[in-house]
Amino acid sequence: MYRETEKQLTFSDDFFLPFGGKLNKNNRWVILADMIPWWKAEEKYSQAFKDSNKGEQAFSIRVALGSLIIKERLGLSDRETVHQITENPYLQYFIGLPSFQEEAPFHHSMMTHFRKRLGSDIINEVNEWIVMEEQKNEKDDDGDDHPTPPASPCPKSEENVNQSDTDAYDTSANKGKLLLDATCAPADIAYPTDLDLLNEAREKLEHIIDVLHEPLKGDKRKPRTYRQRARKDYLAVSKQRKVSGKKLRKAIGKQLDYIKRDLNS
Template sequence: MGTPIRTIVGIFIVLKFRLLSDRTVVNQVKENRYIQYFCNVSDEDLFTFMHHSNLSKLRKRFGIKGIEAIDAVIFNLLRITKVIDNDSMLIDSTVLLNNIVYPTDIGLIFKAFKKMEQVAKHYHIPFWWDDRELKQLWREYNLNRKKSEIIPLFFETLLIFSSGLRTFEKIVQTLEGSEKDKEKALQLLELLILFQRQNEQKLAGERHIPNRIVSFDEPDARPIKKGKKHPDCEFGSTLQLSFNRQGFMVTTENFIGKPNDKTLWPETARLFEQKMKGAPEYAIGDQGYRSRVNQKIPQGTPNIFLGKSSDVNEEEQGYCRKARSATEGFISVAKNLRGFGLSLYRGIDGDRIWSLLCQIAYNLKKFLQLYNDEKISEESLMKIGLLG
């Protein structure tokens, strides 16, 4: 018998709500009676409870559509019971960081050798480069951080990598084994070739290289600048969020790189209307979303505020400015307290699943805050079943 879906969803919520690892959350279920009650785990089931590795397998089994379905069930319950108001749409974007070290050109070359080394060991192939020489270069790189000493070291290491990559390309074409292993090797080869081309572009003097590789473990991560003083550049994916005025998170969208905010506004507004089943009275964003087209989206919304007080009537300006300030607060809470600060799943699909799980935990936490502050109407509580 598999673990009931009711228990699995409860474990995922606790995991995100308390920012725990897979191993820790399973141990917490075994030890904490409150979590056992929340996840509907009986005493008999504790003796044969799941292994923490099952959670990773279940995420892959659910996929993005499965997690979206779970989020939709929870959100629709809050919407139908009128816990969530459809008064305002607050939109802003931020960076969802990936779990990678700060990338440097020469550091990525050494990382590329590590990736080729893993393939060589898996297929029991002797190294086709001088490993002692490479280790000596790595030692010099870590001891000498001056720019004048790094540049010649970079050229020397790049020369060895170029020769090693040509040999690796020939090796990959003759590999034997499972289709899955060969596919991984081919994907690594494509990534290394792209990385080599980008190095050549940089040596040619190009400063802005599109889709620049910053990690071999996170190939979808990109360098993103959001106009902040520190850090001036972050590495991950773009995260587009929308809230209502209460602070409930309505939509999350993940993008590779940094798309233009002006192009994101219409689709986010459409998703907001679709999820809330209607157009809001206020649509609020910063000047990054400002355009003539966006000032008319969503249709049927009388007050659209995109960073300038002149966008709305004088009596509505105070509300819009406060709502715009509140958006920054909602995002700050999401990033610092609700897990949106760093994605621990790999790839853009992993970032999407991570965002959805964090969104579920965020909205449940917001519901608990309103419930504890007695800001939810008795009618809504009766519909949910929390009031007799």
């Protein structure tokens, strides 16, 4: 059985604290609770219950959805989420409790039922609502921070008009946000290994031999490099996921022999 509870507005001042005082309205959980349109989510959540007049009364949408939001935002397990809610009055207000209570509001196993009842569609839609509300608040804050200056009672000269137009252009030229990620690295940088470095050195030596022999083509015989055999020996080891130390040392020795031959030719 489910009964709708989000038709009436709730305020942080109404949350009862047995040890006195009031909740801080600027707390992030109080602000987030005001952002979320709980009644919209409740309309979809109530459809998961076949008959609202039979059976044990289910937890409200604010308890179910609020607990999942707390879990994801704080990166907690189901059990730890319940512990945090039990210890924190702001989290209890966020899930819609009328007052602070020392006992857990529900067993941690209920988190699994909350996920099944809500589903990914409702959670994704709520995330979109939160993002839209945050963007709206950011626009309002930007408008408050940059009020429109009052009109000057004196007419502007041509020089002042040109200067103001230039200032306006400079102000509006740069817009948006630049995101930088220091963890990114070019994709062509590979982790170096002895075998890879030797293979690269051998290929460069073979290229040098080709360039130096080009003017002498037809007059002098080109030195043998055994590049196809060397390439085959390299790929036979480098393509394996796990290579024993003995096989790796043998492959490195072969590449060193090929390099030595190229240097002596």
